[in-house]
Amino acid sequence: MNAKLILEDGTAFSGRAFGWTGSVAGEVVFNTGMVGYPECFTDPSYKGQILVLTYPLIGNYGVPSERSMGGISSFFESNQIQISALIVAEYSANFSHWSSSLSLDRWLQSQKVPGIAGIDTRLLTQKLRNAGSMLGKVIYENRDVEFYDPNRVNLVAQVSLEKPIHYGDGSALRSPEKRDKKRVAVVDCGCKNNIIRSLLQRGLSVTAVPWDWPLENERFDGVVLSNGPGDPKMCDATVKTVRRLLDKDVPVFGICLGSQILALAAGAETYKLKYGHRGQNQPCVLVGSKRCFITSQNHGYAVNEETLPPDWQPWFFNANDGTNEGIRHRAKPFMGVQFHPEASPGPVDTAFLFDEFVSLLLDA
Numbered sequence: 001m002n003a004k005l006i007l008e009d010g011t012a013f014s015g016r017a018f019g020w021t022g023s024v025a026g027e028v029v030f031n032t033g034m035v036g037y038p039e040c041f042t043d044p045s046y047k048g049q050i051l052v053l054t055y056p057l058i059g060n061y062g063v064p065s066e067r068s069m070g071g072i073s074s075f076f077e078s079n080q081i082q083i084s085a086l087i088v089a090e091y092s093a094n095f096s097h098w099s100s101s102l103s104l105d106r107w108l109q110s111q112k113v114p115g116i117a118g119i120d121t122r123l124l125t126q127k128l129r130n131a132g133s134m135l136g137k138v139i140y141e142n143r144d145v146e147f148y149d150p151n152r153v154n155l156v157a158q159v160s161l162e163k164p165i166h167y168g169d170g171s172a173l174r175s176p177e178k179r180d181k182k183r184v185a186v187v188d189c190g191c192k193n194n195i196i197r198s199l200l201q202r203g204l205s206v207t208a209v210p211w212d213w214p215l216e217n218e219r220f221d222g223v224v225l226s227n228g229p230g231d232p233k234m235c236d237a238t239v240k241t242v243r244r245l246l247d248k249d250v251p252v253f254g255i256c257l258g259s260q261i262l263a264l265a266a267g268a269e270t271y272k273l274k275y276g277h278r279g280q281n282q283p284c285v286l287v288g289s290k291r292c293f294i295t296s297q298n299h300g301y302a303v304n305e306e307t308l309p310p311d312w313q314p315w316f317f318n319a320n321d322g323t324n325e326g327i328r329h330r331a332k333p334f335m336g337v338q339f340h341p342e343a344s345p346g347p348v349d350t351a352f353l354f355d356e357f358v359s360l361l362l363d364a
Contacts, residue, residue, distance in 0.1 A: 001140065003116045005050070005087060005124075008135040008147055013124060018091050019108025019115035021140045025148035026050045026084035028136035029300065030125045032279035036345020037104070038063055041083050041113075042076040044159040044190030045256065045298045047229035048150025050136050052087040054125050060092040062100030063107040070167060070200070075099065077192040077344060081111045082159070082229075085138040087124065091117035114138050132274040133300065151272070151300075155230035156238075156257075159190040160211040167196055167206040181205050182361045185220040187213065187238060189257050190228030194344035198354050199224065204361075212237035216244050222251040222361045225258025227340065232260035232270050232301055239264045251333035251360040253353075256299050259336030263303040263327055266312055266334075273323065276300035277338075280346030283319035284326070284339055292319055295339035296346025302338065303327060333360040 003017040007028065030052040031040060037058060040046065064075040073079065086108065095103055108115050116138060128134065135147045169181065184199055186208045199206045209215070215223065223245060225238070232239075235257075242265035245252060254262035260270045277297040285292050293316075305314045305324040315326030316337060326337040335357075341350040 003114070004139045005116055005119065006137050006139060009131070011127065013116075013119045015116040015118035017114065017140060018105045018117055019086065020112045022112060022114055023137065023139050023143045023145045024050070024084045024114060025135070025137035025145050027133055027150055028052060028128060029133050029276055029278055030054055030128055031298075032281060033345060036280065038075055039077050039345045040298075041081045041086070042078045043192055043227075043298060044078050044082050045227050045229050046082045047155045047159050047190065048148075049083055050085040050087065050138060051083045052121055052124055052128070054121055056089040056121070057092055058088040058090070059104035060095055061097035062095030063102050063104055064097075064099040065101035071165075072167070072193050072196055077194060078159070081108070081113050083113060085113060086115040087119055087121065088115065088117050089119060089121045091115065114140065128275050133276060150229070151231050153230070154234040156189045156211045156228045156235050159229060161188045161208055162210060164207055164209045164213065167208070168200045169205050182221045182358075183207065183219070184222045184224060184361070185209055185215055185218070186224045186226055187211060187215075187241075187258070189226045189235060189238065189261070191226035192340070192342060192344060194342040195224065195226055195255060198342045198351065202354055202358050204358070211235060213241075215241055220250065221364060222253070222357065224357070225252065225254040225261050225336070227256035227258060227298070229257070231272070232257055232264055235261055246332075246334060249332055249364075251357065251364055252335070253357045254336030255342075256338060256340060259327060259338050260301055260303055262334065262336040263308070266327075267307075267309050268312070268327075269304045269307040270301050271304055273300055273302050277318065280343070282339060284316045284350075285319050286316055287314050293349040294347045295325075295350055296343045297339045299338060333364065
């Protein structure tokens with residue numbers, strides 16, 4: 001069956017359908033990663049987006065089985081596929097991997113996500129890079145749909161928890177002085193599972209809470225603001241909660257969207273990038289040094305570091321385009337990074353930031 005990708009400027013790309021055969025609309029973005037599509041597709045930050053993969057051959061290692069440890073999926077970053085549709089150059093129906101249990105085609109079908117193969121993804125990516133991310137729609141059998149801009153709605157409310165979930169007891173971590181457990185709240189704005197895993201691996205007691213959960217009246221030793229989809233300015237309730245937290249000097253660690261929310265709470269501004277950063281090969285430089293880290297990223301918005309208050313400072317910047325990749329308070333235990341130190345998929349060059357967050361908890 002044939003299918004079409006139609007961009008908002010009228011450009012059309014024709015290809016072969018696979019996965020679910022339904023028409024959908026969303027924002028068309030591209031990812032430059034070579035591997036890690038099961039993790040990418042289940043990342044809640046992709047909610048509402050039609051994802052173009054620049055790597056030419058997709059599907060050749062299938063999809064892993066549903067396994068979990070401690071209530072957290074072992075191979076996926078959420079409990080479902082989050083992308084609206086998938087665009088690839090070549091889809092491999094034959095797959096082989098020790099952990100695979102089904103084909104990418106069947107996985108997309110089971111979760112009602114359409115795919116198109118046979119498209120010149122290099123040409124499409126070049127267009128998105130030059131013109132910027134665009135709205136688009138995937139059309140099957142002339143079943144047309146209206147264009148849809150996911151950035152105009154609160155996507156975080158769609159992917160966040162409905163009620164708190166607790167993980168771990170923190171028994172593996174003790175403060176040498178106080179000998180107490182360290183409890184961390186993760187504000188779920190679309191939290192990837194590997195953020196939870198990374199915190200649990202460091203012996204923390206973790207409670208994931210909804211994006212609009214009031215934290216002021218609860219006792220936590222630290223707060224992690226998770227990644228998530230869309231425009232951070234849609235998360236007004238979260239920004240207000242974080243603003244109140246900053247008055248209490250509780251250690252705060254923002255990741256991706258969480259870093260943008262932290263910046264808004266501090267009084268800075270955010271803006272939409274031309275085509276975003278999505279992939280596992282984004283170079284980030286530590287400000288004031290020549291140290292460069294290769295990072296995994298998935299975001300379409302960034303912090304305008306020129307609007308940071310005097311008591312805040314830039315922490316990392318992107319070596320490709322110079323945009324801000326991290327912020328930090330000059331005196332208090334507040335920090336945020338635009339990239340994903342938990343990776344999944346991608347390099348773990350910056351996983352040490354979780355250890356730095358633990359140090360802030362122990363020093364508090």
